[in-house]
Amino acid sequence: MTTQHTAADRRTETPDESTGQLLWLVFAVLVAGSPHLLDLHPWVPVTVLAITGWRIIAALKRWRLPSIWIRAPLTLLGFLGVLFSYRQISGLGAGSALLLIMVSMKLLETRGHRDRAVVVFICYFLLFAAFLREQAIWSAGYLMAGVLITTAALYQTARVGTVVPAPRAMQMAFRLVLQALPLMLLLFFLFPRVPGPFWSLPTASGRATAGLTNEMTPGDITELARSNQVAFRVRFDDAAPAPAELYWRGPVLTNFNGRTWTMQAVEARSELLERAPAAGAAYDYELTLEPHRRRWLLALETPATWTARFATLSSAYQLVNTTPVDRRMSYRGRSYLGQSLPAPSNGYQRARMRIIPAGTNPRSAAFARDLRARSTDDRAYLNRIWMHFRQQAFYYTLTPPLLGTHSVDEFLFDTRRGFCGHFASAFALLARAAGIPARIVTGYQGGEKNPLGNYWIVRQSDAHAWVEVLLDDQWVRYDPTAAVAPERIEFGFDAAMDPRALSGSGLLGRHSILNRLALSWDAVNAGWNRWVLSFGPDAQATMMSFVGIRNPSSRYLVVAMAISITILLVIIGLLQRYFGHPRQDALQIGYQKLCARAARAGRARRPNEAPEEYCAALCILRPDLATDIRRLFESYVRLRYDGPVDTHRTREFGRAVRRFRPRSAPT
Amino acid sequence: MTDGLAQIANGDRRGQAKGLADQVTDQVGQIILGKVTEIKLAFACLLARGHLLIEDVPGVGKTLLARSLAIALGLDYRRIQFTSDMLPADIIGVSVFEQNTAQFRFHKGPLFTELVLADEINRATPKAQSALLEAMGEQQVTVDGQTYALPNPFFVIATQNPTHQIGTFPLPESQLDRFLMRIRLGYPPEALERILLSGDDRRDMLDDLTPVLASRDLLELQAAAKHVHISAAILDYTQALIRFTRESPELEVGLSPRGAVDLIAAARCWAMINGHAGVHPEDIKVVFGPVAGHRLQTRHDAHHTAPNIAAFVLDAVPVP
Numbered sequence: 001m002t003t004q005h006t007a008a009d010r011r012t013e014t015p016d017e018s019t020g021q022l023l024w025l026v027f028a029v030l031v032a033g034s035p036h037l038l039d040l041h042p043w044v045p046v047t048v049l050a051i052t053g054w055r056i057i058a059a060l061k062r063w064r065l066p067s068i069w070i071r072a073p074l075t076l077l078g079f080l081g082v083l084f085s086y087r088q089i090s091g092l093g094a095g096s097a098l099l100l101i102m103v104s105m106k107l108l109e110t111r112g113h114r115d116r117a118v119v120v121f122i123c124y125f126l127l128f129a130a131f132l133r134e135q136a137i138w139s140a141g142y143l144m145a146g147v148l149i150t151t152a153a154l155y156q157t158a159r160v161g162t163v164v165p166a167p168r169a170m171q172m173a174f175r176l177v178l179q180a181l182p183l184m185l186l187l188f189f190l191f192p193r194v195p196g197p198f199w200s201l202p203t204a205s206g207r208a209t210a211g212l213t214n215e216m217t218p219g220d221i222t223e224l225a226r227s228n229q230v231a232f233r234v235r236f237d238d239a240a241p242a243p244a245e246l247y248w249r250g251p252v253l254t255n256f257n258g259r260t261w262t263m264q265a266v267e268a269r270s271e272l273l274e275r276a277p278a279a280g281a282a283y284d285y286e287l288t289l290e291p292h293r294r295r296w297l298l299a300l301e302t303p304a305t306w307t308a309r310f311a312t313l314s315s316a317y318q319l320v321n322t323t324p325v326d327r328r329m330s331y332r333g334r335s336y337l338g339q340s341l342p343a344p345s346n347g348y349q350r351a352r353m354r355i356i357p358a359g360t361n362p363r364s365a366a367f368a369r370d371l372r373a374r375s376t377d378d379r380a381y382l383n384r385i386w387m388h389f390r391q392q393a394f395y396y397t398l399t400p401p402l403l404g405t406h407s408v409d410e411f412l413f414d415t416r417r418g419f420c421g422h423f424a425s426a427f428a429l430l431a432r433a434a435g436i437p438a439r440i441v442t443g444y445q446g447g448e449k450n451p452l453g454n455y456w457i458v459r460q461s462d463a464h465a466w467v468e469v470l471l472d473d474q475w476v477r478y479d480p481t482a483a484v485a486p487e488r489i490e491f492g493f494d495a496a497m498d499p500r501a502l503s504g505s506g507l508l509g510r511h512s513i514l515n516r517l518a519l520s521w522d523a524v525n526a527g528w529n530r531w532v533l534s535f536g537p538d539a540q541a542t543m544m545s546f547v548g549i550r551n552p553s554s555r556y557l558v559v560a561m562a563i564s565i566t567i568l569l570v571i572i573g574l575l576q577r578y579f580g581h582p583r584q585d586a587l588q589i590g591y592q593k594l595c596a597r598a599a600r601a602g603r604a605r606r607p608n609e610a611p612e613e614y615c616a617a618l619c620i621l622r623p624d625l626a627t628d629i630r631r632l633f634e635s636y637v638r639l640r641y642d643g644p645v646d647t648h649r650t651r652e653f654g655r656a657v658r659r660f661r662p663r664s665a666p667t
Numbered sequence: 668m669t670d671g672l673a674q675i676a677n678g679d680r681r682g683q684a685k686g687l688a689d690q691v692t693d694q695v696g697q698i699i700l701g702k703v704t705e706i707k708l709a710f711a712c713l714l715a716r717g718h719l720l721i722e723d724v725p726g727v728g729k730t731l732l733a734r735s736l737a738i739a740l741g742l743d744y745r746r747i748q749f750t751s752d753m754l755p756a757d758i759i760g761v762s763v764f765e766q767n768t769a770q771f772r773f774h775k776g777p778l779f780t781e782l783v784l785a786d787e788i789n790r791a792t793p794k795a796q797s798a799l800l801e802a803m804g805e806q807q808v809t810v811d812g813q814t815y816a817l818p819n820p821f822f823v824i825a826t827q828n829p830t831h832q833i834g835t836f837p838l839p840e841s842q843l844d845r846f847l848m849r850i851r852l853g854y855p856p857e858a859l860e861r862i863l864l865s866g867d868d869r870r871d872m873l874d875d876l877t878p879v880l881a882s883r884d885l886l887e888l889q890a891a892a893k894h895v896h897i898s899a900a901i902l903d904y905t906q907a908l909i910r911f912t913r914e915s916p917e918l919e920v921g922l923s924p925r926g927a928v929d930l931i932a933a934a935r936c937w938a939m940i941n942g943h944a945g946v947h948p949e950d951i952k953v954v955f956g957p958v959a960g961h962r963l964q965t966r967h968d969a970h971h972t973a974p975n976i977a978a979f980v981l982d983a984v985p986v987p
Contacts, residue, residue: 018917020916163916164914165916588987607985607986608981608982608983608984608985608986609986610947610948610949610952610986611947611948611949611986612947612948612949613949613952637947638944640898640900641896641898641900641901641943641945641946641947641948642896642898642943642944642945643896643898643944643945644896
């Protein structure tokens with residue numbers, strides 16, 4: 001029976017890390033990596049999964065880990081792979097790909113606690129980077145769980161030898177994270193904010209975007225997808241207008257080539273119209289727009305004022321931002337219902353809005369001329385068209401037939417099936433054919449009220465197109481869709497598609513349980529956007545003014561942050577002193593100091609080393625210091641273990657340790 | 668008297684215990700070469716009033732160690748060779764009806780000795796084994812309703828062959844737990860084995876041994892061991908070790924409270940014979956293997972043998 005193994009023997013006897021610890025590490029890597037995996041080049045996840053899989057099998061079968069001669073080329077290969085597939089090394093895609101590759105390579109050489117800690121810290125970073133990809137509340141929940149799991153992995157891998165059961169590790173991680181919570185809140189509220197979220201990295205371009213576009217070709221669309229994606233949310237300060245009055249103005253399409261309506265290039269500021277004097281009922285609202293990567297903003301007709309900092313009103317009364325909206329933005333607006341828009345002052349603009357390309361849609365042009373000839377004036381003529389849509393057999397459908405070159409002709413006289421774009425397009429063309437300036441306004445109509453959050457949700461499926469016609473120097477709105485499918489305007493999109501929805505029952509109806517659940521979820525999301533994601537400089541200033549600080553500068557905030565964090569740490573320290581574990585006694589502090597100094601002279605004490613063992617090892621390493629070392633360690637052991645506490649001699653020991661200043665180890 | 672004992676442990680006479688121990692080790696060390704630690708462990712075990720189990724292959728000097736210890740400590744010594752057809756009466760003794768007095772008279776068996784060597788204990792059936800183990804626990808035997816006290820001091824040194832050998836009945840865990848320590852001897856170092864080969868027969872050398880202690884001295888030392896200081900720090904460390912054995916998923920069962928008490932007792936004796944006034948972490952570390960090794964079991968025994976389990980636990984638990 002030999003109990004006095006040398007240190008080297010022990011290292012080889014027990015594996016430095018247990019399989020359990022490795023599994024925790026791999027688990028943390030996969031949890032932290034999975035938000036990235038699907039967005040990366042396919043070879044990245046395949047490589048990561050292959051390496052981690054191999055590592056687990058190697059641990060179970062006790063294979064040898066690859067040597068540096070295998071790891072180094074593999075690492076280089078991974079680096080070059082990222083460089084070639086992304087053409088760069090920075091940026092969200094390339095950066096996360098590189099991190100993932102490297103962290104999985106790191107798993108191949110986790111020999112000590114230090115290596116494992118590196119893996120864990122990269123996992124934290126990956127989780128943070130995942131927030132750049134997705135900022136929704138469910139994503140925040142997932143990342144929070146990821147932080148817990150990673151912390152548990154840190155706890156597990158920092159232990160010597162074995163892991164504790166998972167629930168206990170998670171409990172410990174939860175406690176650690178909970179302790180960090182006050183610090184997190186302080187940083188969140190006090191960290192100086194820059195305008196816009198600071199994670200506004202350029203995201204991958206070319207992603208398909210749902211919603212409005214700057215052109216419209218009704219004849220090319222055979223199926224309009226019903227997207228329930230939220231376009232924006234609106235909170236009215238007071239009562240909201242009736243749903244039929246909710247016309248959300250978006251891109252205005254003025255150019256027509258016979259089939260396609262396109263937006264006019266946005267004019268310079270000098271060409272802007274004078275604003276019309278306010279008239280009609282005023283409505284104040286706050287609009288939170290989801291990113292759509294286009295430059296326009298939405299506003300209730302007719303917009304008068306807005307708080308979006310970089311937006312201007314174009315001559316077509318369209319709110320235009322200087323940059324594409326690639327992050328969620330929210331602004332306040334005031335609109336006057338029933339206020340008419342002023343006509344363009346210059347004749348060129350008027351002429352443009354009468355243009356029909358020659359030779360297109362001849363039947364419609366003939367029909368228009370005929371009808372106009374039989375009408376007394378423009379207004380009567382437009383009413384006749386309206387009645388035409390209403391009385392003839394036109395159908396509202398999302399799956400219209402494909403139309404040819406003279407799309408309006410075919411729609412008006414042959415197919416007679418279409419959605420708002422078809423009706424608006426035909427109406428505008430008929431107006432123009434009679435010499436009346438007309439344009440198409442796209443945007444959203446209606447919305448769904450969320451009673452839980454007292455706000456309106458406008459979805460992509462609420463997208464709409466209507467017509468503005470110039471009558472008596474004023475723009476007048478005509479919505480031909482309302483002539484065909486009035487329920488679309490009165491009750492919204494669902495009503496137009498499914499009469500049963502009006503009955504208010506059924507699982508999928510507007511008032512069903514499922515819908516209520518969806519509305520609650522949306523209310524939670526809206527709160528998350530409003531209070532967390534959009535917490536910018538303005539919100540910060542507002543919050544600071546509650547505690548009596550007006551317009552704090554960044555420097556002020558930094559100082560405030562530093563002071564409050566210090567106070568917090570002091571409070572935690574005091575709490576720990578009085579309620580936590582008993583403070584270490586003077587003897588223990590002296591011993592730790594002795595070990596620290598001895599570590600400089602020879603080597604550090606291993607945690608499992610008894611004082612005598614460590615002393616013996618040191619004496620072999622530093623024979624020149626042996627006398628001092630032996631004397632100090634012997635007096636420590638005597639004080640600690642051989643009798644009751646001796647304050648006087650403990651103090652002596654402390655002094656002796658302070659006098660012990662060994663030169664660092666001779667090399 | 669108590670003051671005197673306390674002095675042995677703490678005061679100026681602390682060296683005396685160490686001196687006696689060194690003499691014992693010297694004496695026995697003449698017979699058993701190169702096994703100083705094992706001899707001292709065996710001595711510490713007896714001082715802690717514990718019984719000792721020596722497990723090893725035949726021929727490494729198990730019996731010799733027991734006999735030489737008995738001589739050096741000045742104890743009566745008897746050897747019981749365990750066999751598979753052995754009955755409890757062969758160990759304890761038997762009541763015989765005597766015709767002239769017309770009464771049963773108890774004839775004491777070989778167990779009534781200060782130091783009993785139970786040789787190859789795992790060759791006997793469990794029934795015979797348990798007869799011995801009962802005596803070890805209570806230091807008395809009961810035959811036909813009559814209780815007979817065993818001598819004081821009373822030690823059992825049992826030897827057993829590794830359990831995988833043919834014709835053995837392995838001791839169940841509950842009975843293993845009765846032994847304070849289990850040690851292994853192992854082969855002697857090569858240089859010392861050369862002396863062994865060239866020297867006299869060890870059995871003859873036993874006659875030259877002189878007792879170092881009287882059995883009264885032994886009792887005094889046993890009492891003195893209880894005065895070795897146990898600091899709060901050493902209790903922290905011991906409890907950390909125990910907690911680890913109970914919580915580690917690698918181990919099937921942790922150390923029992925009895926095992927923990929035994930650990931402290933053994934560490935006290937080890938500290939005393941090494942001249943320490945209190946138990947040091949090193950003392951705990953030395954006795955941990957012999958005391959805990961046979962009481963712990965790994966989940967997958969394939970790659971952990973007894974000293975490995977102990978080393979594994981000692982490695983994992985930091986010393987305060």
